[in-house]
């Protein structure tokens with residue numbers, strides 16, 4: 033292999049698995065170290081800069097970082113990255129003074145944002161400090177989008193939403209709440225310099241099966257029902273409730289039902305348990321609240337007596353494997369099953385819908401009736417109209433909405449300044465040695481052997497009585513510290529200087545995970561299996577030196593490196609050094625957080 | 627010196643041996659030697675060899691004297707027996723221990739100072755007596771622990787870090803071991819584990835005195851220009867006579883060398899040493915020729931490494947003394963104090 037090039041931001045960024053996996057590229061190990069130091073304000077601001085809603089996300093994030101976390105490959109479970117974020121949010125002091133100041137003067141550009149969800153709010157935050165005049169429309173009476181309307185209060189208290197939405201709206205912008213945009217054309221005619229569409233995926237799928245119309249009074253579309261609960265329009269449900277669907281919305285519906293009078297609440301799913309879309313922890317929480325999850329049942333008919341819902345008839349399914357080895361769920365032919373109920377909540381999918389966007393304004397839609405949106409600039413086919421969040425590519429989650437928002441804000445800024453929006457600003461990267469003394473590093477390189485800590489929960493009897501009582505209590509600072517210590521500090525990189533190496537083997541001998549091999553060079557496919565510990569995880573890079581004195585090369589498999597720095601401690605010549613890699617994603621305005 | 631403990635996490639694909647131990651289970655405490663010390667590499671080669679041979683740690687006795695090298699038994703096989711003797715006295719204590727319990731695997735670890743200076747006599751007698759042991763000298767050409775004075779294996783004419791020239795003739799421990807009747811003699815280099823690990827394995831399986839002179843650069847005091855035991859010098863002057871694979875009947879491995887280039891030696895326990903020749907005409911079963919070869923190469927300034935001599939039909943001290951099969955430490959009063967009648971008969975037989 034060629035000598036590995038660590039030029040540019042990507043090589044070392046990929047080593048920081050969590051940061052690479054985070055759509056907003058939050059510097060995870062950086063904030064985890066700050067938590068360990070008790071610097072909660074700083075940890076919060078590091079998060080706030082990248083992901084805008086640390087308190088919200090520390091409770092609700094889909095956490096793509098955790099399955100990616102390196103610790104999960106050597107230990108039973110990854111670092112509790114998400115819940116540590118909450119530790120920063122819960123324990124910080126007043127940080128309002130550290131928020132970017134409102135712009136003193138308008139820059140003369142007016143931007144309309146449709147929807148006040150996380151996507152639009154991120155755009156607004158990134159643009160406000162530069163003096164943009166921002167007008168945010170939302171048909172809901174309050175801002176926050178689905179963070180407020182969908183996510184139940186027992187998972188996310190209102191105060192957290194108010195605080196974090198407030199940091200943004202306080203920067204100075206016009207909120208037009210309760211005001212639905214019914215025509216994009218009309219909006220464009222108002223002369224905005226750019227429009228951002230962050231209207232989400234607001235339509236819940238319906239089921240067109242017998243009895244649907246007749247029993248409509250007790251059959252609800254999950255997301256509509258949840259938002260009615262959030263805004264206080266619904267406070268009760270029947271004793272027996274069936275929730276149809278296996279995603280996170282279904283989990284929120286069933287758990288909310290338990291708190292509004294549902295005594296026998298069941299989730300009924302077409303697929304098997306493992307194939308359900310809900311995150312494992314959401315399923316766990318539902319089961320913990322005595323909600324059975326029944327599998328392989330498709331709803332066939334709503335049974336009613338003169339319009340009064342009695343229950344649902346289900347067809348039984350099973351899994352078959354086709355000739356290509358693909359698994360499919362099909363009817364099994366067994367007798368149908370009847371389940372009695374008072375109410376049904378349908379959580380069988382969520383869609384975009386853009387009835388308010390005219391199709392003749394130069395904004396193209398594709399065969400699935402989705403707007404054509406550029407994946408990098410987030411611009412539609414009509415210059416000056418940008419999309420982001422669930423509105424861009426279908427329903428995802430908050431952190432993706434934030435990541436889209438940052439990119440769209442960059443595009444909007446460039447658009448308004450007459451610059452080429454396809455020319456993207458690169459992230460800022462720095463590498464700094466962590467060496468303090470012969471065996472002293474400015475990071476804590478000792479490796480904790482602790483198992484992942486569990487987040488304590490509110491007593492079930494209490495929490496099931498109150499839809500607003502937060503179930504998760506969060507780590508206290510003591511457990512937060514211990515969990516923080518489980519992080520390997522993957523951003524502290526092992527950096528190798530070929531000319532200094534005398535091939536003494538000290539690094540190979542000390543490395544606890546056999547990451548380093550001195551070996552005759554070959555191509556990647558040849559090298560991987562020949563290493564001391566064969567490098568079988570192809571998603572992880574090999575770090576290869578140039579040819580050394582003996583003609584061999586140094587090959588380090590990044591896969592399970594603990595970043596313990598022992599290689600650098602044992603190296604007599606300083607050929608290995610531990611260097612902290614900082615990657616600062618570009619944002620539209622340089623967000624200064626002091 | 628490292629202040630943190632070596633993390634317990636290991637590579638998830640690390641395989642255990644048939645005893646259920648991974649290589650990491652054969653580690654000891656973290657080394658306190660200088661970073662980059664050759665001795666640490668040798669420790670790691672020994673750990674690898676013992677792991678591969680699947681020796682239960684409690685069946686090993688690690689014996690050493692004084693010196694950086696003699697500290698290393700602490701850094702390997704934490705669950706084995708160990709004894710640190712006074713300077714240069716390891717061979718005698720090892721001999722005694724071996725007499726008392728011949729069932730353990732004896733691993734003597736020493737330095738060039740410990741064995742060629744203060745302990746030269748001890749070294750000589752343990753070898754000529756044929757003690758069943760693996761005797762490894764971690765040879766750095768200096769007294770590392772006392773800050774780098776020339777040792778008795780320093781080559782005449784080589785330079786110290788401070789610039790003085792060594793006027794005294796160097797002792798070649800390999801030559802000595804051959805003359806003293808060692809039945810397994812090898813030389814290797816800490817920086818070449820591919821060569822060293824099989825040599826340690828073969829030595830551990832050998833019955834009788836197995837001696838390995840392992841050149842081990844001292845990064846602190848003897849790794850400069852002018853040293854003949856630096857990483858660079860040894861790499862430039864290394865003349866390997868052979869490469870070896872050790873095949874244990876229990877888990878045979880496939881060795882693919884061209885026919886004619888390989889010589890196999892079967893040791894007393896059935897283990898096969900498969901020697902891949904690098905130097906033509908070199909025959910490791912000829913003690914006299916080995917001595918001649920070594921002197922000729924030494925005169926040219928070359929450092930000969932590899933398995934230099936092996937006697938597969940070797941015997942050990944217990945064979946010579948005709949001791950009973952049961953280790954002496956397991957004999958009880960019943961066997962040891964047979965009573966007045968037996969004494970009388972014995973006395974009578976001597977009259």
Ligand SMILES: Cc1cc2nc3c(=O)[nH]c(=O)nc-3n(C[C@H](O)[C@H](O)[C@H](O)COP(=O)(O)OP(=O)(O)OC[C@H]3O[C@@H](n4cnc5c(N)ncnc54)[C@H](O)[C@@H]3O)c2cc1C
Nearest residue numbers: 147149150151170171177178213231232421422428429430
């Ligand atoms: C039940 C449920 C639970 C969820 N739980 C989580 C979770 O735990 N974690 C997570 O990461 N994600 C979760 N999500 C997904 C997450 O809420 C969304 O992905 C995210 O909010 C999308 O953000 P957005 O800014 O694109 O749009 P949204 O948050 O959907 O905001 C869009 C806003 O636009 C408004 N709007 C739409 N059309 C118009 C119009 N024409 N005029 C004016 N206003 C309009 C809507 O009223 C809405 O307020 C959940 C979703 C649901 C349904």
Ligand SMILES: Cc1ncc(C[n+]2csc(CCOP(=O)(O)OP(=O)(O)O)c2C)c(N)n1
Nearest residue numbers: 693694695713737738739740768769770771
């Ligand atoms: C009886 C006695 N004499 C002298 C010493 C001082 N001393 C300690 S270590 C050492 C030399 C060790 O040299 P070597 O065996 O080559 O070990 P190294 O440190 O080089 O590995 C000496 C002379 C001692 N400890 N005991």
Ligand code: SF4
Nearest residue numbers: 050101102519520522
């Ligand atoms: S161990 Fe820490 S730095 Fe490494 S991937 Fe996990 S959270 Fe990120």
Ligand code: SF4
Nearest residue numbers: 543593594596597599
């Ligand atoms: S930091 Fe160095 S010693 Fe530690 S695991 Fe990574 S490569 Fe191995």
Ligand code: SF4
Nearest residue numbers: 533534536537539603
């Ligand atoms: S410890 Fe340093 S000098 Fe020795 S082999 Fe490793 S990188 Fe090279």
Ligand SMILES: [Mg+2]
Nearest residue numbers: 737738766768
């Ligand atoms: Mg020495």
